Amino acid sequence: MEESKASPRKVQDFSDGTEGFLMSESSEGGDELLRIIRGFGNEFDQAQSFPTIITGTNEPRDALPCCCVRKEGERGDCTSLFATGYVGAILSFEHWMNHFAALCLLSKYTNISNVAAAAFSTSLMSVFYLPIRRGFPTALREACIKSQPYTPVDERNLWLQGIMILLVPILTAVSLAWGFGIEPLARVLSKTGRPIEEIARFAHFSILWLWPAAFLDCLWMYLYAKQIQTLRVIDAAISLVVPMLLTWAVLSQGSGIVGVPLALAASYSIRLIVMLTLGCIQGSIELPCNFSSWQLLPSTAPRRYGRPSLSSRAGLLNRSINSTPGATEVDEGPVNFFHAAFKLAPNAIIMGIVQSWKRDSALLMVSIFAWALGDVQMAAHGIVLSGMFMIVTSTGHPGLSKSIEDAVRHYWNRAQPTRVIRILQFSLTITAGLSILFNFTLILVLTVLNRRERFAVEDKIWQEAHRVMFLSAEFAVSFSTLSVIRGFLKGIGNLNYAMAALYAPAILSVILSFLMASVLNLGLFGIWLGMLIGNLMSLVACAVKACFTYRSWQTA
Secondary structure (H helix, E strand, C coil), X not given: CCCCCCCCCCCCCCCCCCEEEXXXXXXXXXXXXXHHHHXXXXXXXXXXXXXXXECCCCCEEECCCEEEEECCCHHHHHHHHHHHHHHHHHHHHHHHHHHHHHHHHHHHHCCHHHHHHHHHHHHHHHHHXXXXXXXXXXXXXXXXXXXXXXXXXXXXXXXHHHHHHHHHHHHHHHHHHHHHHHHHHHHHHCCCCCCHHHXXXXXXXXXXXXXXXXXXXXXXXXXXXXXXXXXXXXXXXXXXXXXHHHHHHHHHCCCHHHHHHHHHHHHHHHHHHHHHHHHHHXXXXXXXXXXXXXXXXXXXCCCCCCCCCHHHHHHHHHHHHHCCCCCCCCCCCCCCHHHHHHHHHHHHHHHHHHHHHHHHHHHHHHHHHHHHHCHHHHHHHHHHHHHHHHHHHHCCCCHXXXXXXXXXXXXXXXXXXXXXXXXXXXXXXXXXXXXXXXHHHHHHHHHHHHCCCCCCCCHHHHHHHHHHHHHHHHHHHHHHHHHHHHHHXXXXXXXXXXXXXXXXXXXXHHHHHHHHHXXXXXXXXXXXXXXXXXXXXXXXXXXXXXXXXXXXXXXX
């Protein structure tokens, strides 16, 4: 019997609670499959979007159109939720852990003014560098998700090459602005007698690690879009070990404050070289230097391609469907990597500036308040702040919040509020429990290590940090819980409320921190108390909204 075009290609047993799809290349074939499945008494849901098919490779495949045979289990949901959440939080955890370790080592091998200068200089970098770190990887991820990877030329490779080309002039401009503007900016924000020279030295040497870090961030998002896990796991293992060892080795040799940016530059360069080398060997990364894919001149030989696979035909079918009359017009993608860079530039720059100032402006303001108090307070604030966010990222933020938002939106669109509530309850329990456990462990470890002369933080810094350590622990628990609830609210469509409940108390927390630190003379304790009050207000507002939503579902 001749195989028809609409016949099913593959059927699997999904008794373990995972997801699976039966594909057909025509809607008539899909309807026929559904009738057959009904006849055998199977439960199914018609897919409303294009599902992800995991094939023998590590790349996700989009099938069009299709019917979905789904057997879902709560255990599988929660495992997938936290797995994807923690993968998304690795980069943030690595950043804060290395910053925390660097400040602690600086307090051991240098004086207090160097620790304060390093902490304040890192805070000021949010004005210059964080727009790149926020915007460019996000723009690359969105472009790769919307791209067509099953054509003869993978558009995701063009997007990667385009973002790499775009980073060169942007990083050059940022480096010049950072190098020439940091010292005047520090003088405006500082009183006389502050370590301005140390801030300038730290900032100038920090330019060395800005470049490899920016390229590495974009490479991470490219691998994330292609679902290549092996390289990301290898890089995560390197990032958790190499930077701290290099920082300790450089500072122990008496390099001073410049040892931290030098160690970071070396570690980021090593990670970038390893990622590019392994990616090119594996064939998962195509760089612009690959002249075989440039095709600068027209070739006289005909271009031959093998018979497209099922997944490739599905992707090509996507284009043919969208190109039919009456269908929604889609972006045809970049022609080459210069065209990709031109298309990415507006979105990357605007998105980076907006996201950076929305997320980091409050932290920048409280750091300026701590800097105005003195070197000891600034050094203690930098150590406590990095330790607190190390705990927050270890509970899965911000990746877990995004995973919860996607999972809640998925079940909300399918009218399954019971499963939405179960996901929220499980996420809140695990997040709060992990946050409390990690905070207790960090405080215990720091207390024990500080009694040993070999690892002890400078006494004045430790005394000031110990005063606010428990406030920071409460802030970490409330912030992690707030992240989960905001993901829930955004998933059910309350985007405006979730944003207002975060940014309005954040502005209030900045005002309270200033009043308590300067007017009431509570010092660094007042800064953290104001931050905690603002965060608790945001948590209460989001929790009340979530409770009313749950009550409305029960009465409906």
